[in-house]
Amino acid sequence: MHVGILGPVEAHSPDGRISVGGPRPRTLLALLAIRVGDIVPLDRLIDELYGSEPPSDAANALQGQVSRLRRALGDAALIEFYPAGYRLALPAERVDAHRFAALAADGQRALEQGDPQAAESLLSEALQLWRGPALADVHAADHATRLEQQRATATSSLMAARIRLGKADVQEIADLVRQHPLDERLRGYLMQALNQQGRQAEALQAFEDAKAMLADELGTDPSEELRAVHLQILRGQTHRELPSQLTSFVGRQEELRRIAALTSRLVTLTGPGGAGKTRLALQSAGPDAIFVDLAPVKDVAAATLHALGLKETVLAPEDRLALALRERDTLLILDNCEHVIVQAAHLAQRLLTTCPSLRILATSREALGITGETLCPVPPLNPEQSVALFVDRARLVNPGFVQDRHTVDICRELDGLPLAIELAAARTRTLTTQDISDRLNDRFRLLTKGNRAAAPRHQTLRAVVEWSWDLLDSDERDLAAALATFSGGATLDAVEQVCGHDVEVLEALVDKSLVEAGDGRYRMLETIREFCSQHKRVDAEHTAYFHALARRADPELRRRDQVEWFTRLTAEHANLLQAVEWATEHDPDLALQFVSDLSWYWYVKGSRTEVQGVAQKLLTLVEEETTERYAILLALAAPERVPAVLTQLRGPIEQPFVLIAWAMLTGPPDPAAPRTDLQDEVERSDDPWVQGLIGFSNSYLTWARHGDRAQAIEQSRAALRQFQDLGERWGAAQVLDVLANLTEDPREALALTDEALRAVGELGAKEELAELRGRRADRLLDIDQDAAERDYLQALEMATQAGLAATRALANAGLAKIAQRRGEPARAEALLREAQQELGFGWMHAAAKQHVEEVLNELGPASKPPPFE
Template sequence: MHVGILGPVEAHSPDGKVAVGGPRPRTLLALLAMRAGEIVPLDRLVDELYGAEPPSDAANALQGQVSRLRRALGDASLIEFHPAGYRLVLAPDQVDAHRFAALAADGRQALEQGDPQVAESLLAEALGLWRGPALADVDAPDHVTRLEQQRSAATSALIAARIRLGKADVQEISSLVRQHPLDERLRGYLMQALNQQGRQAEALQAYEDARSLLAEELGTDPSHELRAIHLQILRGQTHRELPAQLTSFIGREEELRRIASLTSRLITLTGPGGAGKTRLALQAAGPGAIFVDLAPAKDVPAATLQALGLKETVLAPEDRLTLALRDREALLILDNCEHVIAEAARLAQHLLSTCPSLRVLATSREPLGITGETLCPVPALKPEQSVALFTDRARLVNPAFVQDRHTVDICRELDGLPLAIELAAARTRTLTTEEISSRLSDRFRLLIKGNRAAAPRHQTLRAVVEWSWDLLDADERDLAASLATFSGGATLEAVEQVCRHDIEVLEALVDKSLVEASDGRYRMLVTIREFCSQHKRVDAEHAAYFHALARRADPELRLRNQVQWFARLTAEHANLMQAVEWATDHDPALALQLVRELSWYWYVKGSRTEVQGLAEKLLARVPEESTEEYAILLALAAPERVQVKLRELSGPIKQPFVLIAWAMLAGPPDPSTPRIRLHDEVESSEDPWIKGLLGFSSAYLSWTADGDRAAAIEKSREALRQFHDLGERWGSAQVLDVLANLTEDPHEALALTDEALRAVEELGAVEELAELRGRRADRLLDLDQDEAERDYLLALEMATQAGLAATRALANTGLAKIAQHRGDPARAEQLLREAQQELGFGWMHNAAKQQVEDALSELARSREA
């Protein structure tokens, strides 16, 4: 016998469905089933069957209902009488509600233990037991509420599991949000699911919708958890997601189990090129890991900062990463370490020793060689896995492909290397397996007779690539060799202008698996690119193209379409760095122009450390000159020399980074400092961006000097109009922040700060968001200390993620003032001492130090009073 209450009440015997009877027998069966195997007290059964008006002889009436139910079930022994009540003689797993509860509990436990795959299976099975609303045809509202709450909790857990697996259903979650609009957990799931699908704008809008509804309906702000998801998505606009895979993952079960079983915080996947180390790492990591592709990198810490979406500060990059990662439970994938092995090893050791919750999964052709490293070799695929991989990939290009005896020969001859197998499988579009097998055999013999000192798998891998090269016609070979020049892949426009081939030839290379096409970009696997680049290079054409792109992009970075242009340059970051590096060695004059055109992009992106080495190299190769380009180069390579060079400049300023570098290095101007020609050049500039920058800067400085607040506000608003006309968000945010300082109305200051926050959110500038959030808290101190505290904590969290020591110190200073006001001077002093320890050198840190010291002095005076 089985009883179902997750829907209409039902009973099923081995002979089929049982006709239970009317409402009271169904209710009685449901009440007993909910406590199957337990004695249900008589008074409880009477109360729930008859409500507030039971019959005069309730005990006999209940006994009559029990008799009817026994006859309906066809087995009187199923319902036992006891002096205290009645018992349904069924095991819990014979009632769907109990099976549901057990499966849901196991599913939630699996999710908590980090196994979303098992959790999804169990929770889906649990929810599959529901046939409709609980107890749909009986009147038991309290029980219905309890069961539906359990159903809702299981549904949420299932969504959480699917989000971890990267396969949540946005439509399903949206429907649940419409049913439960104030459920912040569902709102968070919706934001995460949208973000996983690359729909960041919609995810951010979902947060704004939730924030508005909560404020309107409840008068509250989003919870800390929802704000954390919002911040994660904001970081995700620059935080590199795991690369999406276009084909199925086959084999490697043993390696996946081994990786899952290892407790080491550093695991290195080792093996030859083409063994599938990267793909295995991505499969083992799952969603949420931080992926750092070191293949095009020259500077490992800089590449890791870029992957995290962080800009450079005065802190060393390693310390910056520590600040961002030390309080996070995260998995960092360092991919393709072999060409930067020593630097990758140093960074891994530093981060593992300073970030106790961090784990590192590295891929390399050789071990990192540091203490605590666990090696996980990635061997050749087993024969059956090789054949399965070949068959799967062959059917992508030839749906009618059927495995035969030559398939096994091909996989054996390719030593089970996934890259070689995939390349060979792609040929089944035009060749038979027998033809492929015979060609591979000839190629192996040729290479073995050549370089016997090379590793065998390098020989076979080279054989596959070289054989693929032999299959190309003259145009395809020329394009393959030219395309190999690009270190970061290429757009169609770049292929056509640099390589000078049309799309038909490019599509032929895609068809032959020598080039991957994804998101409008064309890339080569590293091994193929290395082979093809030996035949031809187009470095000069490549550098000229990216110089033209940088020159075209630079003014756009300060205009209405700046968000799109920043994204475009970010996508070309590796190629831009390659162009600067090549030009530094072969055409220093061109390199100097590239540095000028890229300086504002690098500043906003925060790439100072990454470009410093190149800048130093270029500085040694170009003659000293009194030009804007040379001043920019000094700002990147030798900042201590910049102020001297700025005094020599006489021409018009074309690149705004000169002004930013001037301000960053010199700090606020000293009125007693003699004017230089650069002052006159800036003040006479016709560049609207520079005029806007100068307008609010001079207005604010003149106010501090003569106290004319009204004039300063008017000049700043004129600067804001100029930036708005340009559509420039960064400049607008700076002016809005200044206006917030100038106004005497605290509510207006708050509104201006919120507008500035929205401006930098569009740029995804996490550092500016952290700084402005802290200043918003400052402006809330006299209005709403509870809200100020929330903003300080959020600023502290964002500054920690972004590695901003000065912003952290200022946030802790604000929290100390709140603690002091609440009568907790010990806590206030602790926060201020922590803030002191955060700070280093530079005028921004000096300004923060002054605020900390002022707060300490105020605290001391209050204790003496």
């Protein structure tokens, strides 16, 4: 069943047209069809059916009309009765007025989004549903007027679409103007249509006719819109004005300066979706630029013709454009080239070679790739600009918005991507910044409420990334998804080994702004990475690759090229931790070995606190064993249990972190205690690094037990040569620190400490840097108290970052000494009590406790705290 009201009221069944009956049944059907699917109240039906003189028994009369209409339609179920009224039980699209409204709305939306071709098709289809005046044979004046207004609006939009397409019919528009002489928009379309056909004089006369008519009929002047069309025709400008912007422009000053300084005739703004390329292009362009939105089109040359307001002729579109632009000094903006990149490149090259004064500013997620092109990457906004944009957009929906600490977190998590920031800011109308920040791990669900009038690809964050994803071929999609497994970017070797694609595919992703290349690494913005990782994961391959890297790197970390290897592992820090976490979940035995292989790197880099969580989880998943790798896991997850395992180890020791953990947790061996097999095994080692460590340990013990300074210095220098021959900076720094303790010259001690700091600084060894900075402060205490205070504070900050409670305690003890000397005993005591509270298990903590207690004793008996538990 279909019902028509856009003309005489009629109904059609599959068997043909139905005779509805007289005026009352036709009016009743129309009233129900206007509100199809809704219950129309009884009193409204009576009022509209009978007017001001209803029958005495109106309800029964209405029921009688309904019965007649049901019989005419041949299906009583089509008109449903409810206590409140009657309902026409048809889908809305079975009524021509509702189908017209839907098509017209889609056509208007296409027109607003810059797709006149689609708009013309949709609006034409909508208007073809009309068979004459609405509700022509029934009395429903108000409804008819409303429908005719919708018809006029759709007709006006259809004319606008045809104007943009350069195929408006002058006679058709002139007829409409005669029917609606006061409609200035139609008169403007008539002027534009005449001008497009080269009839400029007639177009100008049409303006004068409109001006005279408005003065005679309304006593007014033409509107600003109509005067603008007139001015364009006078100037010979037929292209559309640049899209006006509804919000302020934030940031991008550096990019604007760069674009302004470029002398190239073809500049392409490149960057990922949502980076703000279009907005930047519009901001940098002058008012006379010609703007061509290529996102909704398939024919670049035709779209450019339409933007110029030119009509297609027997000439090819490229030739027509070349003739039109040959003598013009203007800027052509080709926006959103990525999905028609080949066409855009060909057209740009043709126009630039034939139009000497033409300049082109293109926006694309990849370069056009033609001679003379200058690329201007549009990077994410910097933190300051990101926050400024968020605050500006948030205040549009929430005038009382105040920036807080979560604002910065949100902008950082969204990679400084302008569209993502704007979508997040729009949520401040209903969510707090903390709510938004907490939900960014599901950003594609959160950031879904964009500008309804924007192009669909810019209405949600997912749509932005999908636009880029859909433009990739199968190999590019496969690599993008696999590359998203990497949490810290990847080297070319890692991409090839883990993802199984060659460099050409990777370069294509870089060209298309899905991947950033720099410093020999390939990275994705977190937003893009999160989207791509939903399509494929290569965690097992990723873990295997980085475990192999860790095993290969570990011995190199104690040799001459250690700086390069530490740098390489530091660059892969996030990937290494990710791989360990995956192995912990899926292959605990592999994870146990992986942790062992990384233990020296983690120790030197000061990452033990960072990895404690995954180590503790792994500890619950593996069986207890008397092995070196299990001792390492305990040192990271449960250090109080390490000594029991160390006493059972038999060697040989392959991972030096075992020896360091042994020393940190148990301290110097008791000379009265019987020697263990493990001690003998270590001292027999022919590993030069282990030999250097033994020499360092022996020098320390010689001084600590026997007070033989000269022999201790000789042993230290021998150990230092051992490490220096290896090119091993960590070991050298340890020995330099011992020599600084042994020397009786305070200036030499400082110089040795500074040399040690430089050595561990090259490695980025956080723990050693913090400890050595604290000992430098100790050595400055009697030389330059203010400088010592600065070093203690720096050591305290570094120890806090590295999670070193013992080093923090010693730094606080040093600051307490300075406070005591300055006559601030209360502050000194507070610092020492804070230090006392932080200390826990292990020899280093015990040594720090003893030092803190000694300084407390120096404050006097009244300040002495209770004994340590």
